[in-house]
Amino acid sequence: MGFEPTAPSDAVSGDSPAADAAIVSLADHMSCGQPVLLDAGNHLAHDTLVWAATPVGEWLVGVEHEDQDVHQIQRHALTATPTGIAAGMAELMLAVDHVDQMRFEPVPGGYILGYTEFVLKTAGTLQVNPAMVGQSNQSLGPLAGGNPGLARAGGGSLAMIGINAGFAQVIALGDNGLPSGPTVNLAPPSEGPEMPTLTTLDTGLAAVWNSGNMGECRLAILDSGLHITHGPVSMTTSGAACSDAHAAWLPVSRRLVLVATDSKDDTVWRSVWDENLVPITLPAKLSASAHWVRIVDDGDGAWIAWVDDSTGSQIRYGRLSGDGTLPRMSVALGQLDNTLGHYHTLQRVGQSAVALWTDTTMNRTFSAMRVCF
Numbered sequence: 001m002g003f004e005p006t007a008p009s010d011a012v013s014g015d016s017p018a019a020d021a022a023i024v025s026l027a028d029h030m031s032c033g034q035p036v037l038l039d040a041g042n043h044l045a046h047d048t049l050v051w052a053a054t055p056v057g058e059w060l061v062g063v064e065h066e067d068q069d070v071h072q073i074q075r076h077a078l079t080a081t082p083t084g085i086a087a088g089m090a091e092l093m094l095a096v097d098h099v100d101q102m103r104f105e106p107v108p109g110g111y112i113l114g115y116t117e118f119v120l121k122t123a124g125t126l127q128v129n130p131a132m133v134g135q136s137n138q139s140l141g142p143l144a145g146g147n148p149g150l151a152r153a154g155g156g157s158l159a160m161i162g163i164n165a166g167f168a169q170v171i172a173l174g175d176n177g178l179p180s181g182p183t184v185n186l187a188p189p190s191e192g193p194e195m196p197t198l199t200t201l202d203t204g205l206a207a208v209w210n211s212g213n214m215g216e217c218r219l220a221i222l223d224s225g226l227h228i229t230h231g232p233v234s235m236t237t238s239g240a241a242c243s244d245a246h247a248a249w250l251p252v253s254r255r256l257v258l259v260a261t262d263s264k265d266d267t268v269w270r271s272v273w274d275e276n277l278v279p280i281t282l283p284a285k286l287s288a289s290a291h292w293v294r295i296v297d298d299g300d301g302a303w304i305a306w307v308d309d310s311t312g313s314q315i316r317y318g319r320l321s322g323d324g325t326l327p328r329m330s331v332a333l334g335q336l337d338n339t340l341g342h343y344h345t346l347q348r349v350g351q352s353a354v355a356l357w358t359d360t361t362m363n364r365t366f367s368a369m370r371v372c373f
Contacts, residue, residue, distance in 0.1 A: 025053045025350025026078055026085050030370035033317075035334050038087040039076070041363030049356040049366065050102055051078070051349045052111070054130040060087045060356075060366060061102070061113075061132065069098045069119055075132040076366070087366050093134040094126050101148040104128070105158055107175040110135075114150025114160055114177075116143070123149055123162050125177030138177045143169065147244070151198035153205045156224030157181055161196045161207060168193035168209050170226050184226045187211070187218065199247045199256075201275075204229070206256055210243040217245035217260045221277060230277040237283060239264030244292060252300040253322040255280060259304055261291040268293040268306050272324040281324040287316070294346035295320075296353050303353040303371050305346045313338040315355055317346075317371045328373060335361040346371065 030036060044065035052059045058078040063071050073094040076087035098119040104111045113126040113134075121144035127135040143149070143162030150173075152158050157180065158173040166189025172181030187193040192212030199206040205222045211234075220231035235242055241264035248257045256273045268290045272281035286293070289310040295302050298319065304326075305317040314332035321327070337343045337360050344357035353371040358364050 023053050023055065023350050025352065026058055026080055027051065027053070027349035027352045027354045027368070027370060029080075030085070030352070030354075030368070032370055032372040033330055033333070035359070035367050035369045036084050037359070037362055038078070038085055038366040038368055041359075041365035043358055043364045043366065048100055048102060048343070049345055049358070050104060051347065051354060051356060051368065052104055052132060053350055054111070054132070056130045057132075059132045061093070061104075062366070063096070063099045063102065064090065071096045071099050073099060073102070073113070073115070073126070073134070085368070093128070093132065094137060096124075101146055103148040103150040105150055105152050107158070112150065112158060112173070112175070112177045114146070114148065116146045116149055116162060118144075121145075121163075123160055125150075125160070125173065127177055136176070140171065140179065143171070145195055147195040147197040147246075149197065151200050151205055153222065153224045153226065154201045154203045156204065156226075159198060159205060159226055161186075161198050163193060163196065165189070166193075168196045168207075170198070170205075170207065170222070172226055182226050184222075184228075186220060186222075186228060187232070191218075193218070195244055197246060199249055201249050202251060206247045206249060208245045208247050208258065210245055210260070215240035215242060217242040217258065219245075219247060219256065219258055219273065219277065221275070233273065233277045233279075235260060235269065235271045235283045237262035237265075237269045238267065238285065241265070242269070246293070246295050248295045248297040248302040250297055250300060250302060250322055255322055257295065257302050257320055257324060259286070259293045259295045261293060263291070266291055266309060270304075270320065270324045270326075272322070284324070286326055287329075290316075292344065294344070294355075296346055296348055298353065303346065305344070305355045305371060307336055307338070307344070308332045309338075315344060315357065315369070317355065319373070330373075333369065334359050334367055337364075
């Protein structure tokens with residue numbers, strides 16, 4: 001039933017937003033490449049999911065669409081069952097307008113949940129205790145489109161990225177989720193920056209966004225004070241419509257792997273850069289009839305997952321080597337809603353890489369799969 005009784009030998013190393021790598025998670029016992037249905041389904045159209053593993057338990061945190069622009073961030077306790085894992089009843093964490101991206105970062109005494117409000121074009125944070133109970137909620141004001149927006153700079157503070165008055169902008173946050181420190185503009189309105197996100201480095205952050213006016217995906221390195229030290233550099237794709245870009249930091253080889261979709265010709269791409277943004281491997285296509293590629297680091301390589309349109313919006317995954325080679329990919333699995341990219345995510349949970357989605361052929365059921373071979 002897709003569940004192993006003992007801890008895996010091929011688990012992913014390293015840490016995870018929303019998960020403590022020292023914790024042996026329920027996810028670490030899932031069999032490789034086998035989707036697990038977590039509940040009975042019947043979820044509505046704006047489900048965006050994060051698996052949170054803490055010292056006191058594990059939860060699936062999702063955004064449930066109650067009505068147009070009436071959403072709820074909800075937690076579902078995850079427990080082991082004789083046949084796998086089950087997500088419990090929904091418990092309210094925060095009533096929101098129209099949230100479509102979330103990320104957790106650990107802080108002393110709990111976590112900060114960072115989220116973006118799609119319609120309001122704002123961002124916010126929620127202090128959360130280890131039991132996933134929401135506490136203090138803070139609005140960050142206009143800061144749209146984080147994909148997702150929250151991360152912690154290596155050697156520095158939390159930061160949130162988004163679009164404000166046309167600029168790609170990053171703001172420093174304290175461990176209470178409030179602005180504390182610099183606000184830095186990374187790209188001007190003339191670029192048409194969109195869908196920015198952050199990746200934690202050993203020191204500082206990698207910032208990624210796509211330029212709607214240039215048709216390129218952009219990558220820059222920020223120091224712990226959030227100022228650009230290298231870049232931005234660009235990745236171009238065959239249709240000149242690079243978008244929805246994400247990066248992984250490979251600490252063993254000290255490289256950055258950038259993946260993205262070309263929204264015009266429906267392909268996914270990758271490039272590899274060193275820590276000074278000198279190109280290691282030039283941009284190349286990974287798959288045709290594909291989009292919404294996601295990536296998490298795996299020491300000297302990275303796991304990726306994407307939507308395969310040739311099989312009717314199913315998930316495929318594979319492991320990129322440090323030079324961007326993809327020697328193997330999985331069969332197509334599951335079935336996604338093909339409306340918005342936040343219907344599937346790829347994240348670290350415990351010691352594993354896990355894909356999460358709402359499966360449309362299974363009554364819109366919360367679904368999870370441990371990504372490994």
